[in-house]
Structures are given as structure tokens and as C-alpha cells.
Amino acid sequence: MIELKSPQEIERMHVTGRFVAQVLAELGEAADVGVNLMDLEHRARAMIRERGAESCYWDYAPSFGEGPFRNVICLSVNDAVLHGLPFDYTLRDGDVLSMDIAVAIDGWVADSARTVIVGTPAAEDVRLVRATEDALEAAILAARPGNRLGDISAAIGAVADKAGYPVNTEFGGHGLGRTMHESPHVPNKGKAGRGLKLKPGLTIALEPWFARTTGRIVYDPDGWTIRSADGSRTAHxxxxxxxxxxxxxxxxxxxxxPAA
Structure with missing residues (x-):
């Protein structure tokens, strides 16, 4: 069931969204050569605790994971792209780090992710990260009343196609509000003009993610971390x-x- 939010409820989600944005901004600045992933995890924990927020990840146990998840942020390095479990790893020059976090404040959720390049960026990694950012902006522009869900998916897929990146549709965007995952599912590729008609009050997390040379994925033994099947680098x-x-x-x- 899809729950449309009132303007007042959207304002409450925006409070959470501003905090999520702050966390990702600070962690992006902190991610540097020599920094351990667990340092970023503990910094995120401290920020959540100090704000009086609640992690949506801690103890999360969906059907696709080896639950429960016992961290507050997903940190995925290089060929890892989604649901990366923070572990004892020290960032190296040129690493590609994707950070994904969802929290609730006063019962309202916001979810966001960004990818940063640690130290010296390789041109092909910059291009990959920018493609996901461009796809996200295209998706946002398509998220208008009267359009359909397929218009969002098609906008993401068009950017990927132009850049030459394969698209995986197993994991994509989703509704959210009082919980982290609500209907509808938003694939990262689709046909324009198809699917659910978009109405004011719909709140969705849009999340294009690409691997450089494959749309297939594999799981780590930890049961959570998702990697590109061929080891190519990823961004989200x-x-x-x-x-x-x-x-x-x-x-x-x-x-x-301007799109905000």
C-alpha cells in the first residue's frame, strides 16, 4: 500500500533529510587515505546519538540480508556497491567509497547515499561517479505529478545507456516515510509512460547505482555486501x-x- 504524505509530514521528513545530508557531508570530508572504515562508522554513530535520531539499519533483517545488520551506515569500497558492512579496512589512495545511510527523527525517515573518491582520482572512476549523479538528477526531474514511475526509471536508464554502463534492476529506489522501505519499488531502468502515476505526497528514495562493466552482482560471505560480479568498480x-x-x-x- 502506498501512503501519500501531507505537506506537514513532508516537512518532518525534511528535518530528517537535512540531518542525513549533514552526516554524509561530514563523512565525505573525513574519508581520506589512512582512515579506517570503522572510524567512519563510529563517527556516524556519535552523530546519530547526539542528534537523538534512530538508525534504520541497526538490527535490520530483511529477506535479502544475513541479518541482523549491526551497523548504522553502509560503507562499500571499489567493486562493492550496496549494503557494505563496515569492517577493519584502511582506505587507500584511489579507493572508491560509497556511503549509504538512513535514519529516523521523530518517526520520519530519510535515506541518502553518495560516492567519493579517496585521494588521487582516476578519470574512469570520476566518470562513473558522475554518471550516477547525473542519473539521479535526471530521475529527480522526472519525479513530477502526472508523470509515471516508468518515466523515472527510463531517465536513469537513459543516462546509463549513454555512458555505456550496464544496469541492474534487482535493487533500486523505493518508497519511504514512517519506515525505510515502503512501496513502490523504483527500478533503475524502465519504459517511459508506464507504471504508477505520480501524485503529490509520494515520497521516494531514488538511487541509481552502476558498475563499470556488468549488471550482475554477487554477495560477500558476510551475507550483506553486494559487489559487481566481474570485480569492476561501482558507484551509488x-x-x-x-x-x-x-x-x-x-x-x-x-x-x-535548482531541482530542489
Whole structure:
């Protein structure tokens, strides 16, 4: 069942979204050569605790994971892209790090992800990260009343196709609000003009993620971390977006942008 949110409820989600944006901004600045992933995990824990927020990841045990998840952020390095379990790993020059976090404040959830390159960036990694960011912006622009869910998926897929990146549709965007995962599922590729008609009050997390040379995935023995099947590098970008009468409103934006 899809629950449309009132303007007042969207404002409450925006409170959470601003905090999520702050966490990702600070962790992005902190991610440097020589920093351990567990340092970033503990920094995120401290920020959540100090804000009086609640992690949506801690003790999360969905059917696709080897639950329960006992961390507050997903940290995925290089060929890992989704649900990365933080572990004792020290970041190296040129690593590609995807960070994904969802929290609730006063019962309202926001979810966002970003990918950063640690130290010296390789041109092909910069191109990959930018493709996910461009796909996210295209998806946001398509998230307008009267459009359909397929318009969002098609916008993401068009960016991937132009850049030459395969698309996996097993994991994608999703509704959210009082819980982290609600209907509808938002695939990262689809046909324009198809699917659910978008209405004001729908709140969705849009999250294009690409691997450089494959759309297939494999799981680590930890049961959570998802990697590209061929070991190619990956990137992931995500925002929580509310569809309003005036168009898309990004609730987790880290800096001003016209689409917000």
C-alpha cells in the first residue's frame, strides 16, 4: 500500500533529510587515505546519538540480508556497491567509497547515499561517479505529478545507456516515510509512460547505482555486501525526494540546487 504524505509530514521528513545530508557531508570530508572504515562508522554513530535520531539499519533483517545488520551506515569500497558492512579496512589512495545511510527523527525517515573518491582520482572512476549523479538528477526531474514511475526509471536508464554502463534492476529506489522501505519499488531502468502515476505526497528514495562493466552482482560471505560480479568498480548516488504540486522536492540535498 502506498501512503501519500501531507505537506506537514513532508516537512518532518525534511528535518530528517537535512540531518542525513549533514552526516554524509561530514563523512565525505573525513574519508581520506589512512582512515579506517570503522572510524567512519563510529563517527556516524556519535552523530546519530547526539542528534537523538534512530538508525534504520541497526538490527535490520530483511529477506535479502544475513541479518541482523549491526551497523548504522553502509560503507562499500571499489567493486562493492550496496549494503557494505563496515569492517577493519584502511582506505587507500584511489579507493572508491560509497556511503549509504538512513535514519529516523521523530518517526520520519530519510535515506541518502553518495560516492567519493579517496585521494588521487582516476578519470574512469570520476566518470562513473558522475554518471550516477547525473542519473539521479535526471530521475529527480522526472519525479513530477502526472508523470509515471516508468518515466523515472527510463531517465536513469537513459543516462546509463549513454555512458555505456550496464544496469541492474534487482535493487533500486523505493518508497519511504514512517519506515525505510515502503512501496513502490523504483527500478533503475524502465519504459517511459508506464507504471504508477505520480501524485503529490509520494515520497521516494531514488538511487541509481552502476558498475563499470556488468549488471550482475554477487554477495560477500558476510551475507550483506553486494559487489559487481566481474570485480569492476561501482558507484551509488541517492536522495529522498517528495513529489509536490510544484514538482520534485529533494529532502536530502547537501547543497542548493535548482531541482530542489
Amino acid at each position: 548516488s541517492e536522495h529522498t525526494v517528495a513529489i509536490t504540486e510544484d514538482g520534485p522536492r529533494v529532502l536530502t540535498r547537501r547543497s542548493p540546487h
